[in-house]
Amino acid sequence: EGKSSGHVHSSAISGTFQRLAWHLEERGHSAEAVEVQRSALRLVKQRFGPKHRDTLQAAIALGGTLRSSGQFEEAESLHRWAYRGMADSLGANHRDTLTTANNLGLVLEARNRHGEAEQLYRMAFEGLRKALGSEAPAALSSAFNLASALTARSLHGGGAAVVGANGENVAAEAERMHRLALRGR
Secondary structure, X not given: OOOOOOOOOHHHHHHHHHHHHHHHHHOOOHHHHHHHHHHHHHHHHHHHOOOOHHHHHHHHHXXXXXXXXXXXXXXXXXXXXXXXXXXXXXXOOOHHHHHHHHHHHHHHHHOOOHHHHHHHHHHHHXXXXXXXXXXXXXXXXXXXXXXXXXXXXXXXXXHHHOEOOOOOEHHHHHHHHHHHHHHHO
16 A cells, blocks of 8 residues: 555656756756756667657657757757657657647757748648647647748848749738738737
């Protein structure tokens, strides 16, 4: 009675580390938060292997913390690994894979690689819209991110005259996506 089997579920391990890292980050201790995330990834990877979903989630979490602290190169590497792993294990159209694509887009956009980010955001938005509906928070988030990338492209690529792959004026598409994201919020 009251005894543990000794088995600790992987999400409990990573969740505990996550909460500590987020707490540290909120208090301005970014470097310590990164180290906690690194420890979580190391532990989960050792315990469950590099392709386990919780290992990939820990990589995403570390990548997000690294992105927040401006360490974009390593953040990109982790997000790419997680994206490939999610796509391989869950399929390209799974909501977790699409959300991971959106997160990779955030890193690429921070690195001023707006075209690559736009492609990932577009893929994430279209897939999440089909899977969850256009009003789902994950779809709205990727719509907002797509709108931001389109805005950056229209500003850096010649303004309103820039035309996207679908033939639509990029500035107009950015506005349409912003309105879609705001309508759902």
